Amino acid sequence: MKYVQEKQARLGESRLVPRVALSASMGFAAYWTYLYFSQTKHIFSPALKHHDVLTHHAHEFTELRLHVAPGVELEGWVRMPAGMGGAGSKAPCAVYFGGRSEDVRWLLNEAQGFKNLPLVFFNYRGYGNSQGTPMEKNLVADARVIYKWVAEQPWCDRNQISVIGRSLGTGVAMQLAASTPVHKLVLFTPYDSLISIAKKKVPLAPVSLLLRSKFKSNECAANVRNPTFVLLAENDEVVPHDSSLRLMQHFAVKPLVATVKGTDHVSLPHDIDAQGLVSHFLTT
CATH class of the missing domain: 1.10.287 (Helix Hairpins)
Incomplete structure (x- = not known):
């Protein structure tokens, strides 16, 4: 029994x-x-709340809409510091690509640290009042349209168009710099690939198979041959420093690197000292 x-x-x-x-x-x-x-x-996590715009800087900015694809227009702005952009004059400029939760209109209030650097910045598809759906291929395609538009402007020195990317936007900036003759490249808190970031967030998922937007900056870094400046936050809980360091090992030209004291992942691009470093790098 x-x-x-x-x-x-x-x-x-x-x-x-x-x-x-x-x-x-x-x-x-x-x-x-x-x-x-x-x-x-x-x-992609578009900010739900728009930034209030302070009128005492309004004279520096021109708002515009740019047609980038059938049925898709992006909202954007050009920042032209006082005394620049006059008839017959051409100036170096920079195109800024924001982070995953960023409404770039914050620059309307906080761009003074960039000093005499003209800036062009657009909200991604689905961000702010821009139309469309954000995906890697869409953002990179739009970046090329934006670059072409900037190069055609009468105030722009087309040989000195630089690119600034922040966090998620570093993946856009890297692909543009790898395929377009940009003058210089600035990266705020860059990562080697979205795959490596996602693996730490969801270790039990086959993220390399699931992700449609992979942003593999490590694979295009070898084709980035222009001067590059990497800015790291002193305390970054979003993009680990080791991810940024892994990316830098792939560059054809060793980038300049600075860690800005007293900053974190969110505050770094708002920091007036960080903006000053960027302005100096791009205008000298």
């Missing part, structure tokens, strides 16, 4: 293991399916 009971118990256990394994597999499959179809809102 005891033998029969032990045999039945072992039989029950043998049937339980496949059921547990099946349930676990179904759970992982459901989780991965959720990640795949919801990834856009996790990668």
Whole structure:
């Protein structure tokens, strides 16, 4: 009798293991399916609240709409410091690409640290009042349209168009710099690839297979041959320093690097000293 009971118990256990394994597999499959179809809102997180615009800097800015694709217009601004951009004059300028939760209109209030550097900045698709859906291929395609538009402006020295990328936007800036003759490149808190960042956030998911927007900056870094300046926050809990350092190992030309004291991932581009460093790098 005891033998029969032990045999039945072992039989029950043998049937339980496949059921547990099946349930676990179904759970992982459901989780991965959720990640795949919801990834856009996790990668791109447009700010819901617009920044109030302070009127005492309004004279420096021109608001515009740029048609980048059928049915898609982006809102953007040109910052032209006082005394620049006059008839017949051409100036160096920089195009700024923001982070994952960034409405770039904050620059309307806080660009004074960039001093005499003309700036061009647009909200990504789906951000602010820009139309469309954000995806890597869309953002990179739009960046090329923006660069071309800037190069055609009468106030722009087309041989001195630089690019600034922040966080997520460093992936856009890297791809533009790797395929376009930009003058100089500035990267605020860059990462080697979105895959490596995502692996730390969701270690149990096959992120390299699930991600549609991979932003593999490490793979295009070898094609970036212009002078590059990397700015790191002293305390960054979003993009680990080791991710930035891994990226820098792939550059064809070793970048200049600065860690700005007293800053974190969010505050770094707002820091007036960091802006001053960028302005000096791009205008000398």
